[in-house]
Amino acid sequence: MTCPLCKLENPGSARVCDCGYSFATGAAPSVAASTTANALLRSMDRSLRAIKFVVVAWAVLTLIGLLAWLLRDGPAATSPQPARAAQEK
Numbered sequence: 001m002t003c004p005l006c007k008l009e010n011p012g013s014a015r016v017c018d019c020g021y022s023f024a025t026g027a028a029p030s031v032a033a034s035t036t037a038n039a040l041l042r043s044m045d046r047s048l049r050a051i052k053f054v055v056v057a058w059a060v061l062t063l064i065g066l067l068a069w070l071l072r073d074g075p076a077a078t079s080p081q082p083a084r085a086a087q088e089k
């Protein structure tokens, strides 16, 4: 049978379409689907917050690492490096 809502062809034994439409009652998904959508939005919001946290943490760690690298290699970069001179021979 074909779902009147999403036009998806479902097997005859299916009682509920993938979109949530109930063939048994002929009821469109109202509460259940909206709840699912809200839960999905909430989980997406949580994921976005987690992604933002990871990005911020990564940026901070990169800045700290860059500062440490600059402080460590700063003085050495101004002085001549024998290893590089040997490679350019």
Ligand SMILES: [Zn+2]
Residues within 6 Å of the ligand: 003, 004, 005, 006, 007, 008, 017, 018, 019, 020, 021
């Ligand atoms: Zn459907």
